[in-house]
Amino acid sequence: MLSINNLHVNVEEKPILKGLSLEVKPGEVHAIMGPNGSGKSTTGHVLTGREGYDVTSGGVSFLGKDLLALPIEERAREGLFLAFQYPVEIPGVSNMEFLKASVDALRSHQGLDSLDAVTFMKKAREACKAVKLDQAFLKRGVNEGFSGGEKKRNEIMQMMLLQPKLAILDETDSGLDIDALQVVAEGVNSLRSDDRAFIVITHYQRLLNYIEPDFVHVLVDGKVVKSGDRTLALELEEKGYGWIESEVA
Amino acid sequence: MSQDEIGKLIQQDYSAGFVTEIEAETLPPGLNEEVITYISKKKNEPEWMLQWRLKAFAAWKEMHEPEWAHVKYPKINFQDISYYSAPKSLEDKPKSLDEVDPELIDTYNKLGIPLHEQEVLAGVAVDAVFDSVSVATTFREKLKEAGVIFCSISEAVHEYPELVQKYLGSVVPQKDNFYAALNSAVFSDGSFVYIPKGVRSPMELSTYFRINESKTGQFERTLIIADEGSYVSYLEGCTAPMRDENQLHAAVVELVALDNAQIKYSTVQNWYPGDKEGKGGIYNFVTKRGVANKNARISWTQVETGSAVTWKYPSCILKGDNSVGEFYSVALTNNFQQADTGTKMIHLGKNTKSTIISKGISAGKSSNAYRGLVRMNPRAEGARNFTQCDSLLIGSSCGAHTFPYIESKNPSAIIEHEATTSKVSDEQLHLCLQRGIDAEKAVSMIVNGFCKEVFKELPMEFAVEAGKLLEVSLEGAVG
Numbered sequence: 001m002l003s004i005n006n007l008h009v010n011v012e013e014k015p016i017l018k019g020l021s022l023e024v025k026p027g028e029v030h031a032i033m034g035p036n037g038s039g040k041s042t043t044g045h046v047l048t049g050r051e052g053y054d055v056t057s058g059g060v061s062f063l064g065k066d067l068l069a070l071p072i073e074e075r076a077r078e079g080l081f082l083a084f085q086y087p088v089e090i091p092g093v094s095n096m097e098f099l100k101a102s103v104d105a106l107r108s109h110q111g112l113d114s115l116d117a118v119t120f121m122k123k124a125r126e127a128c129k130a131v132k133l134d135q136a137f138l139k140r141g142v143n144e145g146f147s148g149g150e151k152k153r154n155e156i157m158q159m160m161l162l163q164p165k166l167a168i169l170d171e172t173d174s175g176l177d178i179d180a181l182q183v184v185a186e187g188v189n190s191l192r193s194d195d196r197a198f199i200v201i202t203h204y205q206r207l208l209n210y211i212e213p214d215f216v217h218v219l220v221d222g223k224v225v226k227s228g229d230r231t232l233a234l235e236l237e238e239k240g241y242g243w244i245e246s247e248v249a
Numbered sequence: 250m251s252q253d254e255i256g257k258l259i260q261q262d263y264s265a266g267f268v269t270e271i272e273a274e275t276l277p278p279g280l281n282e283e284v285i286t287y288i289s290k291k292k293n294e295p296e297w298m299l300q301w302r303l304k305a306f307a308a309w310k311e312m313h314e315p316e317w318a319h320v321k322y323p324k325i326n327f328q329d330i331s332y333y334s335a336p337k338s339l340e341d342k343p344k345s346l347d348e349v350d351p352e353l354i355d356t357y358n359k360l361g362i363p364l365h366e367q368e369v370l371a372g373v374a375v376d377a378v379f380d381s382v383s384v385a386t387t388f389r390e391k392l393k394e395a396g397v398i399f400c401s402i403s404e405a406v407h408e409y410p411e412l413v414q415k416y417l418g419s420v421v422p423q424k425d426n427f428y429a430a431l432n433s434a435v436f437s438d439g440s441f442v443y444i445p446k447g448v449r450s451p452m453e454l455s456t457y458f459r460i461n462e463s464k465t466g467q468f469e470r471t472l473i474i475a476d477e478g479s480y481v482s483y484l485e486g487c488t489a490p491m492r493d494e495n496q497l498h499a500a501v502v503e504l505v506a507l508d509n510a511q512i513k514y515s516t517v518q519n520w521y522p523g524d525k526e527g528k529g530g531i532y533n534f535v536t537k538r539g540v541a542n543k544n545a546r547i548s549w550t551q552v553e554t555g556s557a558v559t560w561k562y563p564s565c566i567l568k569g570d571n572s573v574g575e576f577y578s579v580a581l582t583n584n585f586q587q588a589d590t591g592t593k594m595i596h597l598g599k600n601t602k603s604t605i606i607s608k609g610i611s612a613g614k615s616s617n618a619y620r621g622l623v624r625m626n627p628r629a630e631g632a633r634n635f636t637q638c639d640s641l642l643i644g645s646s647c648g649a650h651t652f653p654y655i656e657s658k659n660p661s662a663i664i665e666h667e668a669t670t671s672k673v674s675d676e677q678l679h680l681c682l683q684r685g686i687d688a689e690k691a692v693s694m695i696v697n698g699f700c701k702e703v704f705k706e707l708p709m710e711f712a713v714e715a716g717k718l719l720e721v722s723l724e725g726a727v728g
Contacts, residue, residue, distance in 0.1 A: 048683050051675065076685035084683075088676040092698025101694060102684035109685070141698065142680075158684070 001026050001197050002047075002067075002166055007058035009039075009046050009222075016042045018222035019058070024166065027194040031208055031233060032201045034219035035241040040201045041085060043219070044170040048082045049075055063165065077109035079165030083155040083172050090142040095154070098142045099124060099161055106162060127160040131187050149180040156187040163191070168199045173207040185210030205237040218244050276333040282306065285434055288333050292403055297414060301423070305433030308424035315427055318589040319618040319650055320558050322532060325497060332435045332468075388452060395451050397481075398443040402470050405441035412443055416474055420503035420538050420566070428499040428534040428560075432468045436501070439470035444479035444510070453708055455484040469500040475510035475545075482513040484711060497532050498556075504539030504547055508569065511546045512539060515707055516563075517715055519722075520555035522586050530557025530586070537561065543569030543598070550706045552715045553580040553590060554722040562620065564593035567601035567632075574603040577703040579715070581696075581722055582615030582647070591621035591652075596629040596662065605636040608700050611647035612723060618650040625662035632662040640670040641699050643692060643723070693720035 002024040009017035017039045024030055034040050046053040047060065049072035060067040067075060090098065103123075104114040115123070121138075128135050131153040143151050152172055159167050169188070173181055188198065188211050200211055208216070208230060216232040217224045218241075226232065226244055236244065276284060285306055289299040314325070392399055398409065405413050423433040444450055475481050485502075498520065506512045514537075523530025533556035539547040549563035565574030576592035594603035603623065611617040623634045640649035651668055673695050681691030697704070697716050704712045 048679075050679055072679065072682035073685050073687050076683050082683055084680065086676075088674065088680050090677050090680070090695055090698060092701040093694050094698075097694065098681075098684070098686075101681075101686045101690060105685035105687070105690075162684070 001063060002199075003061045004043075004047075005059050005061075007046070007060065008056045009042060010054045010056055011042065011052060015056075016053075016222055017046070020219070020223060022217065022224065024197050024199065026165075026197055027192075028215065029192065029198045029200065029211065029213045031211075031213035031216045031230075032199060032219055033203070033205075033216060033233060033236060035245070036203070038219040039222040040203075040219055041170055042222075044082055044085075044168045044199075044201055047075075047168060048072060048080060073105070077106055081159055081162055081164030081167045083152075083159055083167065083169045085170040085172075085174065087143045087146075087151040087155055089144045089146075091144050093142050094139055095142050096121075096124060096138040099138075099158060102158070103161060123161060127157045130160055130190065131157045132183050133157055148175040149177065152176055153180065153183060153187075156184050160187055160191060163196075165195070166197050166199070167191070168201065170201045171203060172200075173202055173204065181207060182210060205233045208233045220245055276331050278331050279328045280306075280330070280332055280435070284332050288435060288437075291333065292406075294403075294406055295410065297410075298406055301418070302434050302436075305423035305430050306435075309427065309430035309434055312424070312427045312430055315560075318560050318620070319616065319652070320560065320587040320589050322558050322587075325532070327431070330497060333437075391451055392454075395448055396445040397448065397450050397454075398441065399454055400441055402436075402439045402441045402472060405472075409441070409443065412474065413441070413472070416503070416505050417472055418503075420505060420540050421501050421536050426536060429501050429536040432470060432499045432501045432536070436468045436470035439500070440473075441471075442473040442481060442483065444475045444481045446476045447478040448476075449479065450481040453482045453484055467498045469498075471500070471502040472505075473503070473512060473514070474505045475507060475512050477507045478509040479507075480511045480513075482708065483515070484708065485514065485516045486518045496530075497534070499534045500536070502535070502537040502563075504537075506539060506541045506545035506547050506572075508543040509545060510542070511548075513548045514539070514550070514563070515711060516549075516551040516553075517707075517711055517718065518551065518553050518555050519718060521557075522555050522584065523557040525584050531555065532558045533561065535559075535561040537563035538566065538593075539564070539574075540566045540568050541572035541574060544571045545569055546573040546575070548575040548577070548706070549592065550575075550577040550703065551579070551590075552700075552703070552707070552718065553578070553588060554718055556588070557586060559586075559588040559590055561588075561590045562592055564595070565603065566595045566597065567603065567629075568597045569601075570598040571600045572598055573601070575706075576603075576605045576607070577706045578607045579610070579700045579703045579719075580608070580617055580619075581610040581719060582612070582617045583722055584613040584615060586613075586615045588616070589618045589620055591619045593622040594624070594634060596623075596625045596632040596634070599628065599630040599632070601629055601632045603632075603634045605634070605638075606702050607636075607638045608703055609638070609640045609649055610643065610696055610699065610719075611640070611649050612643035614646045616648045616650070618652060620652040620654075622654040622656070623664055624655075625657040625659045625664070627658045629659045630661050632659065634662075634664045636664075636666045638666075638668040639699070640668075641696065642670065642672045643696075689720070689724060692723055696723060 004020055004022040007017050007020040032040055055068055063078060100120055107114060124138055125135055128137060133153050143154060146154060172184055200213060213230050216228055216230055218226040282303060285302050289302055421429050424430050442454060473483060504512050504514060520531040520533055541547045547565050553559055563576060567574050574594050580588045580590050582588050591607060592605055605621060607619045609617040609619055619638045625632050638651050642649055649670055653666055655664055657664060673692060677695055678691055696719050704715055707715060
């Protein structure tokens with residue numbers, strides 16, 4: 001599904017990713033862990049096409065397409081979704097209006113008609129319910145005045161509605177209490193299927209108690225230095241990132 | 250020319266020579282008493298109307314063009330302009346939409362304007378019998394039943410001279426300002442509305458449905474009188490871009506709200522703004538003002554997307570105790586457009602209230618200024634004002650400016666002012682793009698969200714059109 005091949009990325013001339021490689025197959029859940037500044041979030045940003053991330057060498061293919069050659073919105077329409085670490089507010093634009101535009105853009109890409117308002121509302125309400133977000137949030141401005149936890153749940157709600165092929169969760173667990181963490185994890189788990197994959201970027205092992213990954217990769221200084229199954233995450237929690245860094249060095 | 254000479258000129262019948270000289274359908278450029286007399290005679294106006302115009306002209310001659318606005322444009326030579334041109338004859342007009350600029354048609358289609366309306370807007374020579382004429386007739390009868398007068402101001406001068414004489418210039422006097430004086434001297438046509446005591450106008454009045462619509466031209470004059478306890482909602486303009494050969498437009502709108510009356514005046518203005526390089530485009534210098542008597546309420550709502558240069562300050566004089574003034578504005582500038590717009594709230598009466606919500610959006614290389622005055626006079630015991638000015642920038646080559654003036658001469662008055670400037674951020678755009686929404690749709694969504702507070706003041710149908718209009722006006726604003 002996703003194949004990252006020896007990817008080098010600069011941010012403001014400074015190399016951040018230095019030869020990242022990763023293979024993700026349908027149905028898999030990959031966790032990317034690593035210390036601060038190792039390039040975890042950069043990976044998410046460069047895959048979605050955010051400006052300011054210069055690919056100097058390497059490549060990414062997604063569902064057989066050259067991902068890096070596609071504009072941001074095309075990547076999304078192909079089924080790539082990013083749950084943002086810091087969801088931004090769009091005052092005055094209701095969640096509902098925003099999501100309808102998004103759903104319709106994705107459907108139109110698949111050659112489908114726009115959803116009628118009633119069907120859309122039904123789906124949106126279901127998605128809200130799944131992440132325990134009051135329906136009133138649909139009428140509020142996108143993330144406008146939401147608490148940190150509400151913003152994160154709103155991201156997951158969007159993911160449930162958009163049903164992406166590959167979802168990247170960028171530190172979705174940061175700033176969440178245990179209850180919210182469970183809600184988020186349940187949302188993700190309910191979407192797990194044979195034809196859908198996840199990349200879960202996190203700093204802590206905690207989230208992985210709820211979302212069990214098939215693979216865990218440790219990113220240090222812009223490269224995957226160690227991969228394993230979920231026991232690697234437990235080992236990391238016990239020994240800290242210093243252990244890996246010294247082992248690699 | 251001395252007063253005596255003017256007097257003579259007015260009294261004399263046109264000599265054959267004079268008539269022949271200006272028999273052409275368009276007057277040669279220039280402005281003098283003869284031109285004004287000609288306009289007045291051509292419209293078959295009574296003597297008092299001519300005198301009124303001449304008085305305005307005398308004042309105008311002594312005045313200077315205002316230069317304080319935050320706009321730049323080449324100096325206008327007022328003697329280079331022709332001040333009267335008869336409506337184009339059918340032969341001169343385009344025969345069908347095929348002869349009209351395809352770009353204009355494209356915009357009409359994007360705004361979803363029906364075909365026969367497109368023809369009217371584009372000035373196509375259409376048969377006099379088309380749908381909206383019969384619609385207009387039906388409306389007119391309904392209005393007549395309610396006692397509402399809605400006609401052209403030229404018609405009103407003949408049919409309702411006592412009302413026109415009493416109220417014309419009562420809110421915006423002839424010598425109010427340079428452009429108002431010019432308008433008073435040469436105004437071509439415009440609307441006249443009178444709502445009788447205690448009557449609620451049975452429908453929203455729109456220039457679009459005004460029958461006998463002659464080309465209102467560049468110096469439009471509107472007078473709306475709401476008698477005691479009456480209510481009217483008036484819609485001006487339309488979302489379609491209006492092309493006009495006249496570059497200079499100087500309109501005057503006067504609103505009179507008598508005791509307990511309410512006037513809601515909504516404008517969606519989309520004059521041709523000039524091309525992407527800033528060439529062409531209308532200069533729009535407008536004076537709009539209303540007087541609110543005891544317990545009366547005047548609301549101005551405007552959505553401005555057009556014109557190369559806009560100079561416009563719909564204002565309220567809150568004369569009566571407990572009167573209310575409101576100003577809701579969205580002004581969008583793109584490419585090389587310049588707008589200097591805002592309002593004046595003059596609080597004279599006790600417990601008067603005013604609200605100002607101004608949303609300025611700048612894109613491209615445009616400049617957008619809010620200029621507002623809130624004045625609390627010594628008698629304005631307990632008066633209150635709330636002002637909110639928000640500016641939204643798209644890109645980094647545009648400018649937004651706020652010039653609020655506050656004068657309070659009454660210690661019990663309360664004035665609040667809030668202002669924000671924000672940018673359509675890369676993060677907001679990125680979020681939309683990451684959800685598959687294309688950049689233009691994203692920007693228009695963000696801008697519409699920003700304007701929500703103002704749009705909700707517009708009549709429903711207008712609000713939908715206004716949203717679409719912003720979308721079309723912002724095309725190409727993001728790369």
